[in-house]
Amino acid sequence: MILELLQKVYRVSKALTVKSPAQKDVRTHLMHETERFRGKHTVDYETCIGCDSCNKICPTNAISMKHLPFKKQNIVPEVNLGVCIFCGLCEDVCPTKPKKSIVLSGGRYDMLSGGWHEDQENFWVQVDIPQEYIDSRLEAEEAARVKKELAKKKKEAEAAMKDKEIKAPISGEPNFSGGTL
Amino acid sequence: MQSLYALLQMYETEYIEDYKKSWKKVKLSNAEDLLKVAKALKANGLKTIATVSPTDFLEKNIIEMNYFFEDLISKRNCWLKCDISRELDKCEIESITPLFKGANWHEREAYSMFGVKFLHHPDLRPIIISQDFYGKAPFRKDFDWDAHEANTLQNIQTIVDAFKTEENENDKGIDAESSETVLNWGPTHPASGPIRLKVHCDGEDVISIDPDIGFVWRALEHLVTKKDFIGAIVAVERLCFMDNINSMIAYAQAVEEIAGTEITEFAKWMRVLLGEVSRISSHAMGMGGFYNALGLHTVAMWNMDMREFFLDFLESYSGARIATAAIEAGGVRYGLQENMLEELQLALDKFDATKDDMRAIFVKNPTMKMRAAKQGIITAQEVEEYSLCGVVARASGVKVDVRLDEPYAAYDKINMDYVTQKTGSANDRLVNLFEELEQSVDIIKQAKKHIEECIKSGKFNPTKDHMVKVPKKLPAGEAISRVEWSRGEVLMHLVTQEKATSPYRLKMKAPSFNHTMMLDKLLKGQTLSDIPLIFGSLYICQGDLDR
Numbered sequence: 001m002i003l004e005l006l007q008k009v010y011r012v013s014k015a016l017t018v019k020s021p022a023q024k025d026v027r028t029h030l031m032h033e034t035e036r037f038r039g040k041h042t043v044d045y046e047t048c049i050g051c052d053s054c055n056k057i058c059p060t061n062a063i064s065m066k067h068l069p070f071k072k073q074n075i076v077p078e079v080n081l082g083v084c085i086f087c088g089l090c091e092d093v094c095p096t097k098p099k100k101s102i103v104l105s106g107g108r109y110d111m112l113s114g115g116w117h118e119d120q121e122n123f124w125v126q127v128d129i130p131q132e133y134i135d136s137r138l139e140a141e142e143a144a145r146v147k148k149e150l151a152k153k154k155k156e157a158e159a160a161m162k163d164k165e166i167k168a169p170i171s172g173e174p175n176f177s178g179g180t181l
Numbered sequence: 182m183q184s185l186y187a188l189l190q191m192y193e194t195e196y197i198e199d200y201k202k203s204w205k206k207v208k209l210s211n212a213e214d215l216l217k218v219a220k221a222l223k224a225n226g227l228k229t230i231a232t233v234s235p236t237d238f239l240e241k242n243i244i245e246m247n248y249f250f251e252d253l254i255s256k257r258n259c260w261l262k263c264d265i266s267r268e269l270d271k272c273e274i275e276s277i278t279p280l281f282k283g284a285n286w287h288e289r290e291a292y293s294m295f296g297v298k299f300l301h302h303p304d305l306r307p308i309i310i311s312q313d314f315y316g317k318a319p320f321r322k323d324f325d326w327d328a329h330e331a332n333t334l335q336n337i338q339t340i341v342d343a344f345k346t347e348e349n350e351n352d353k354g355i356d357a358e359s360s361e362t363v364l365n366w367g368p369t370h371p372a373s374g375p376i377r378l379k380v381h382c383d384g385e386d387v388i389s390i391d392p393d394i395g396f397v398w399r400a401l402e403h404l405v406t407k408k409d410f411i412g413a414i415v416a417v418e419r420l421c422f423m424d425n426i427n428s429m430i431a432y433a434q435a436v437e438e439i440a441g442t443e444i445t446e447f448a449k450w451m452r453v454l455l456g457e458v459s460r461i462s463s464h465a466m467g468m469g470g471f472y473n474a475l476g477l478h479t480v481a482m483w484n485m486d487m488r489e490f491f492l493d494f495l496e497s498y499s500g501a502r503i504a505t506a507a508i509e510a511g512g513v514r515y516g517l518q519e520n521m522l523e524e525l526q527l528a529l530d531k532f533d534a535t536k537d538d539m540r541a542i543f544v545k546n547p548t549m550k551m552r553a554a555k556q557g558i559i560t561a562q563e564v565e566e567y568s569l570c571g572v573v574a575r576a577s578g579v580k581v582d583v584r585l586d587e588p589y590a591a592y593d594k595i596n597m598d599y600v601t602q603k604t605g606s607a608n609d610r611l612v613n614l615f616e617e618l619e620q621s622v623d624i625i626k627q628a629k630k631h632i633e634e635c636i637k638s639g640k641f642n643p644t645k646d647h648m649v650k651v652p653k654k655l656p657a658g659e660a661i662s663r664v665e666w667s668r669g670e671v672l673m674h675l676v677t678q679e680k681a682t683s684p685y686r687l688k689m690k691a692p693s694f695n696h697t698m699m700l701d702k703l704l705k706g707q708t709l710s711d712i713p714l715i716f717g718s719l720y721i722c723q724g725d726l727d728r
Binding site for chain 1: 408409411412413414415416493496497498499500501504506514515
C-alpha cells in the first residue's frame with residue numbers, strides 16, 4: 001500500500017524533473033523542419049527564361065505570367081497562393097540550371113499568419129523588378145540589337161564586296177542573256 | 182479459367198482476350214446478351230461485381246459499358262464490355278442489380294453521370310449529384326459546362342421545396358399511437374462527416390436507412406480529363422487524403438501500362454514503403470474514427486501522436502504531410518536520402534512503443550467487446566454479394582487482398598499473409614484494423630531492410646533510380662489497375678485516345694461506395710444508438726464515397 005503510494009508520488013514528481021517534449025515555440029518555429037518542405041514560392045526573375053512550362057503544368061491554374069517590356073524572356077510567373085495547392089510540379093518542370101527559377105522547397109510556411117486583412121489582400125507571390133534591372137536589360141537588349149545590326153551591315157557589305165569581286169570579271173564581257181524580259 | 186473461357190465462347194463476342202494473369206477481357210456483340218452472361222458468370226463463381234463504368238465515345242456515337250466481375254475465392258476475373266446507343270432516350274441496358282446486389286449504386290452512379298438507363302433496376306434514382314444540379318449527365322463529353330456554370334443557382338428552389346414536402350411527410354406518422362418519422366443523421370453530426378443518413382425510424386427502432394451522399398463531390402473523374410498525365414496525380418490523390426499514396430500508385434500503374442514503361446526496382450520498393458506508411462496513417466485514423474463515433478477520443482489522440490511520426494517521414498520525403506503528390510507515372514517523384522530512413526525508424530520505434538498499450542487497453546477492451554461483438558455482422562456470403570473489400574471483407578474471414586492476389590510494385594517479394602477474423606462483427610473489424618497496422622509495420626521493416634541493403638551493395642542508386650521517363654503523349658489504349666488501398670480494393674480504369682496528353686476517361690472504383698450501401702441492411706431493426714457504432718466500424722471516408 002505504502003509502496004504503491006510512493007510509486008505514485010515518484011511518478012507524479014517526475015513531471016518536475018523531466019523536460020517537456022514540446023520545446024519549440026510553434027508560433028515561430030516548425031515542429032519538423034525539412035529541406036523539401038513545399039512552402040511559399042520564390043521566383044528568380046534574372047534566371048527565368050520565360051518558357052511558360054510552370055504555367056502549363058500547374059494543375060489548378062494558380063500561375064499567371066507577368067509581362068515584361070523586353071523582346072525575349074519577357075514573361076515571369078506569379079503565383080496566386082489562394083489557389084495554389086503546393087504540389088511542386090512547377091518546380092519539377094523548371095528547366096533552368098543549376099538553380100531553378102521557381103522554387104517552393106524550403107519555402108516559408110507562414111504565409112497567412114499575420115491575420116490582418118492586408119495580408120489576405122496581397123496573397124500572391126509577386127515579382128517586383130527594380131527599375132535599374134529593367135533599364136539594364138533594355139540597354140543590354142538595345143546594345144545587342146545595335147551590335148547585331150552592325151554585324152548584319154558588315155555582312156551585307158562583305159557580301160556586296162564579294163559579289164562585286166565575282167561579278168567584276170563578268171562585267172567586262174558582253175552580256176547576251178540580259179534584256180530578254 | 183478454362184471453364185470461364187468455355188462459358189464466354191457460348192455467346193456472340195467480338196473478342197475474348199487474356200488480360201494480365203487473372204483477367205479475361207470480353208466484348209459482347211449484343212448488349213441484349215448481358216443479363217444471360219451475367220447469370221452464367223454468377224453460376225460459374227464470379228459472384229462479385231467491382232464496378233460498372235461507362236465510357237462515352239462521342240465520335241463513334243456509342244457508350245461503351247464496362248463490367249468488372251470478380252471471383253473472390255478462386256481469383257478469376259472477367260472484364261465484360263458491350264456497346265449501347267448514345268442518344269439519351271435509347272441509352273438503356275438491362276440492369277444486373279437483381280443478380281448482383283453490389284451493382285446497385287454503381288448503376289445509379291452511371292445513370293446520374295452518363296444518363297444510362299438501367300431497365301428493371303429496383304431503385305433508379307440519381308445519386309451523388311444534387312437535385313438542383315443544372316443539366317443532365319455531366320460526365321458526357323458534350324455536357325455544356327458553361328451553361329451549367331451560368332445557371333448553378335437556377336434550380337436552388339427545388340431543394341427548399343423538397344425539404345418542405347419531406348418535412349410534411351415526415352410529420353404525418355407522428356401522433357398519439359405512433360412515432361414513426363425520418364431523422365437526419367448528418368451531414369453536421371460530429372461522427373458522420375459530410376454524409377446524410379435519412380433514418381426512417383419508429384421511436385428508437387430503425388426501419389430503414391437511405392444514405393444521401395454527394396456533399397463533397399468534386400467530380401474527380403471528370404477533373405483528371407482536364408489535366409495532363411502528370412497534373413492528374415493531384416486530382417487522383419484527393420480520392421482521400423488519409424491514404425493518398427496508394428491511389429496515386431493505382432493511377433501511375435495504369436499510365437505505365439498504356440505507355441509500356443517498366444519502372445526501376447528501386448521505385449517498386451519505394452512504392453511499397455510509401456504505400457504502407459500511407460496505409461498506417463489511414464488505419465490509425467480509422468481506428469480513432471471508430472472510437473470517436475462512440476464518443477471516446479483517447480484512441481484517436483494516441484493514434485494521431487503515433488501517426489505524426491509517419492507523417493514526418495512523408496514530409497521529409499516529399500515536402501508535404503498530407504497531400505504528398507509523391508507518386509508519378511514512371512516511378513516515385515523524389516530520390517531518397519539516408520537520413521529519411523532514420524526518421525522512418527523513429528516512427529517504427531514509436532509504433533512499437535505504443536502498440537502493446539494500444540492492444541491491451543483498446544483492442545482487447547472488454548466493454549467494447551460487449552458492445553460490438555454482436556453488432557453489424559457481415560457474413561462471407563454477403564461480402565461476395567455486396568462486393569465488399571478490404572478490412573470489412575477480411576474481418577468476415579474472406580481471404581481477399583490485392584497485394585497477394587495480383588501483386589503489384591514489389592509485393593511479390595514481401596513475406597506476408599492474409600489478416601482475417603472469423604465472425605465479421607464490428608469488433609472484428611476493429612481488431613482486424615489493428616492487426617493490419619502491425620502487418621504494415623512488418624512490411625515497412627522488410628522493405629526498409631531491403632532498400633538499405635541494396636543501397637549499401639550499390640544495387641540501388643537512391644538519388645537517380647527513382648524515375649524513368651514516360652512519354653508525354655500516350656498511344657490509344659485502355660488499362661485497369663488494382664491496388665489494395667487502406668479501405669479496400671481500388672480499381673482504376675483508364676482510357677486514352679491516340680496521341681493523348683490527358684486521360685480520356687478515368688473510372689475510380691472506391692471501396693466506401695459499397696460499404697455505405699451496406700448501412701441499410703446492417704441497421705435495419707437495430708436501434709438509433711447503433712448507427713455511430715456500425716457506421717464507424719465500416720471505415721467509410723466521404724472523400725472516396727463521393728469522389
